[in-house]
Amino acid sequence: MSGAAPRVRVFPTTAALAQEAVRSLTSWAQQAVGDHGRFALALSGGKTPATLYELLAAAGPGALPYDRIEVFWSDERAVPPDHRESNYGLAWSAWLSRVPLEARRLHRIRGEGDPETVAADYEIELRHTLGDPPHLDLVLLGVGRDGHTASLFPHDPALRADRLVVAVSAPVSPRRRVTFTLRLINAARHGLVLVTGRHKAAAVRRALEGPPSPASPASWLRGPHVVWLLDKTAAAGLRGRSIAARGAEGKRAVSD
Numbered sequence: 001m002s003g004a005a006p007r008v009r010v011f012p013t014t015a016a017l018a019q020e021a022v023r024s025l026t027s028w029a030q031q032a033v034g035d036h037g038r039f040a041l042a043l044s045g046g047k048t049p050a051t052l053y054e055l056l057a058a059a060g061p062g063a064l065p066y067d068r069i070e071v072f073w074s075d076e077r078a079v080p081p082d083h084r085e086s087n088y089g090l091a092w093s094a095w096l097s098r099v100p101l102e103a104r105r106l107h108r109i110r111g112e113g114d115p116e117t118v119a120a121d122y123e124i125e126l127r128h129t130l131g132d133p134p135h136l137d138l139v140l141l142g143v144g145r146d147g148h149t150a151s152l153f154p155h156d157p158a159l160r161a162d163r164l165v166v167a168v169s170a171p172v173s174p175r176r177r178v179t180f181t182l183r184l185i186n187a188a189r190h191g192l193v194l195v196t197g198r199h200k201a202a203a204v205r206r207a208l209e210g211p212p213s214p215a216s217p218a219s220w221l222r223g224p225h226v227v228w229l230l231d232k233t234a235a236a237g238l239r240g241r242s243i244a245a246r247g248a249e250g251k252r253a254v255s256d
């Protein structure tokens with residue numbers, strides 16, 4: 001996903017943003033299954049995707065080809081799956097426990113294990129499930145107020161890793177984590193970056209209007225297959241160089 005600038009779309013509310021995320025994810029799922037018989041997606045952590053997960057659950061068992069889906073996570077904290085900080089836990093309770101997805105299609109990062117071992121095992125699981133090198137159809141991502149994405153934090157050596165999955169020590173709790181690297185993220189067919197909230201506006205502007213930099217891991221989420229969905233408050237810092245239009249619901253804004 002590296003290279004040309006990403007597409008950026010701005011929405012007046014988080015509800016409208018989540019509805020567009022459902023539309024995009026559903027469309028990419030149908031394309032992927034039609035093209036190669038499977039839809040492999042990685043879910044992000046954090047709380048932003050909760051509304052998306054709830055809409056997907058409410059859409060019912062027929063909304064997605066659940067018998068052709070493989071679900072991964074782009075990162076996980078070193079906590080058990082029932083911990084309140086578990087990225088798996090949020091997706092499971094809000095969505096995956098409420099749809100007909102076989103357990104073998106749920107590829108949980110085992111947060112309860114040793115992060116270095118878990119990272120190595122997860123990389124093997126990705127290659128075994130998706131081929132080598134593994135190409136996900138969709139990686140869902142969020143952005144922190146410091147510009148981190150997945151669990152790739154500013155200036156972390158993991159940003160230069162050749163591997164696909166690594167263990168990191170985050171500057172915020174929970175500190176021990178397992179994360180996709182940019183190499184795996186940028187090999188995906190589609191990236192969908194969901195960001196809401198005024199407190200993210202500076203990080204969004206730095207990511208979309210500054211040069212790619214280790215100071216802003218999200219600034220490496222670029223390329224024609226990356227779509228950023230922002231609510232108006234998260235987009236408030238943009239100076240128009242990265243979007244052609246702003247504000248109208250879902251008005252397509254193509255980066256310059």
Ligand code: 6PG
Nearest residue numbers: 045046047048142143144149150
């Ligand atoms: C994590 C996430 C992280 C998250 C951002 C945004 O495990 O923390 O993967 O990258 O997406 O921190 O989090 P919110 O959606 O909670 O703002």
